[in-house]
Structure formats: structure tokens, C-alpha cells
Amino acid sequence: MISGTLPIKDLLRGLRSGMTAGRVAIDPLSRDFPGPLRDVVDGLDVIATRLEATTSRLAHSILDDGATSRKGYGWTLQTLAMHPNGATIFAQLAYGALGAAYSRFAQQPALVSETLAAQAFQAAMSATSADRSALPAELLGQLISTEVIRSVPLATLSHQKDDSAILAYTAFVILLCVERDSESEETDLLDLCCDTAPLIARKFRFDPDERSALRAAIADCARLI
Numbered sequence: 438m439i440s441g442t443l444p445i446k447d448l449l450r451g452l453r454s455g456m457t458a459g460r461v462a463i464d465p466l467s468r469d470f471p472g473p474l475r476d477v478v479d480g481l482d483v484i485a486t487r488l489e490a491t492t493s494r495l496a497h498s499i500l501d502d503g504a505t506s507r508k509g510y511g512w513t514l515q516t517l518a519m520h521p522n523g524a525t526i527f528a529q530l531a532y533g534a535l536g537a538a539y540s541r542f543a544q545q546p547a548l549v550s551e552t553l554a555a556q557a558f559q560a561a562m563s564a565t566s567a568d569r570s571a572l573p574a575e576l577l578g579q580l581i582s583t584e585v586i587r588s589v590p591l592a593t594l595s596h597q598k599d600d601s602a603i604l605a606y607t608a609f610v611i612l613l614c615v616e617r618d619s620e621s622e623e624t625d626l627l628d629l630c631c632d633t634a635p636l637i638a639r640k641f642r643f644d645p646d647e648r649s650a651l652r653a654a655i656a657d658c659a660r661l662i
Contacts, residue, residue, distance in 0.1 A: 511617045511623065512526065512527075512530055512613065513613055513614065513615070513616065513617075514572055514573060514576070514610075514613045514614060515569075517558070517613070518562065518569060518572060523558065523562070524555040524556075524558045524559050524562075525555060527554060527555065527558040528551035528552070528554040528555040528558070529551065530613075531549060531551065531554035531585065531609065532549045532551050532554070534608075534609045534612060534623075534627060535549045535554075535585065535586060535605050535606070535609050536549050537624075537627060538604070538605035538608045538609055538627060538630070538631055538634075539586055539601055539602065539605040541604075541605075541608075541628075541631045542600070542601035542604045542605060542631070543601035543602075545588065547586050547587060547588060547602075548586070548587045548588070549585060549586055549587075550585055550586075550587060553583045553584070553585045554580070554583075554585045556583060557576065557579035557580050557582075557583040557585060558576065558579070560579045560583075561575040561576040561578075561579045564579075570652065571648060571652060573610050573613070573614050573652055573655045573656070574648040574649075574651040574652040574655060575648065576610055577606055577607060577610045577643065577651065577655070578643060578648070580606040580609075580610070581602075581603055581606055581643055584602070585606070586602040586605060586606075600638070603638055603643070604631070604634045604635060604638055605631075605634075607634040607637050607638055608627065608630040608631045608633070608634040609627075609630070610655060611630040611633060611634065611637075611655055611658050611659050611662070612626055612627055612630045614655055614656065614658075614659035615630070615659045615662050616659075626662060629662045630658075630662060633658045633661075633662065636658070637651070637654050637655065637658065640654065641654070
């Protein structure tokens with residue numbers, strides 16, 4: 438089941454990012470405005486700053502329900518698949534890990550939709566109900582087709598955007614396939630997965646007919662980390 442708070446969190450984050458991007462974009466231009474217009478812009482900036490702070494507090498207040506943080510425990514696809522709230526927990530994990538992974542491959546900021554991440558997980562679970570060993574490759578395909586990573590408002594689009602998102606999705610799926618113990622550091626593991634992701638991305642086109650070979654490649658990468 439997908440938590441009803443996920444769309445609200447996505448909305449608040451979108452508003453916050455839009456306000457921040459808008460203020461950054463207009464600031465250099467507003468310095469050349471005539472006095473009265475500059476006063477109006479300054480007044481709007483104050484309002485936007487307050488709204489940004491409010492949406493930020495609201496987003497953080499419902500950001501986590503504690504399900505994703507267990508001391509000495511790391512979530513894997515196997516444990517998520519068995520959990521009754523696996524889709525929601527996966528979405529929370531995706532928000533942090535995909536954002537961090539994407540920043541490794543792209544210069545532009547991005548938004549990660551928890552709602553779309555949860556939907557991608559549910560779709561992958563449904564498609565692999567008869568064979569859970571196919572879940573990693575199916576999930577990777579669902580993340581790509583659902584476009585869980587989106588551009589922030591007013592961001593300059595780049596031809597690298599899609600490639601960067603695919604690399605981030607690949608690193609995240611590999612991370613969830615890595616068996617780890619209580620001493621494992623998630624950040625270090627994610628870095629290793631980001632280093633490995635280009636090897637898979639260069640080899641596959643992520644077509645459905647490649648799923649079997651892709652599944653084996655993900656498993657091999659996860660075993661080596």
C-alpha cells in the first residue's frame with residue numbers, strides 16, 4: 438500500500454524548489470530595476486522566503502515515519518518485497534539515495550518523486566509476482582519508464598539529464614541488491630554502486646528483451662561490492 442502522504446510531500450518539495458529557483462533566477466535581474474519596481478520585487482521576495490520556510494517545515498514534519506531507519510539494519514529488495522509497507526519505504530529510500538546518486542552524475546539539481554517511486558515499485562512487484570529473482574531488472578525498467586527523477590522548476594535542461602538519471606537508477610537498484618551487515622556504511626556503498634553503474638549502462642539499452650542478462654549483470658555487480 439502506498440502512503441497518502443507521498444503526494445503531499447512531493448507537492449511541498451515542488452513548491453519549495455520552485456520558490457528557491459525563482460528567487461535565484463530573478464535576483465541578478467532585479468538589481469537593475471528602477472526604485473519602485475525594486476521595492477515591489479523585494480516585498481515579493483520576503484513573502485516567497487516566508488512561504489519557502491513554511492513549506493520546508495511542513496515537508497520535514499511529514500518526511501519520515503521512522504520506518505526506514507532501523508539501527509544496524511539496511512533495507513534490500515528482498516526485505517522490501519516481504520514488507521507490507523514496502524512501496525512506501527522504498528519511496529523514502531529512493532528520495533535520499535536517488536538524489537545523492539544523481540548529484541554524482543549531473544550538474545543540474547533534480548526532484549525525486551516519492552509517489553512515482555512507490556508506483557514503480559508496485560508495478561515491478563506485480564510484474565514479478567511469479568519470479569522475484571526478476572525484480573531488480575524489472576524495477577530498474579520501471580524507474581526509467583516512470584521518470585521518477587524530474588527537473589526542478591526553471592532548471593536549464595541538458596542532454597546529459599536522461600543519462601544521469603539512468604545511472605542514478607542503476608546505482609540505486611545495485612545498492613538494494615547488496616548484502617550488508619550492521620557495520621556497512623550506506624554512503625560508502627552508494628559511492629561504490631555509482632562507480633559500478635556506468636559499466637551496466639554502457640552495456641545495456643534497458644529493453645525488455647535484455648532483462649535476463651541485465652538481472653545477471655546487476656547480481657554480479659552487487660556481489661562484488
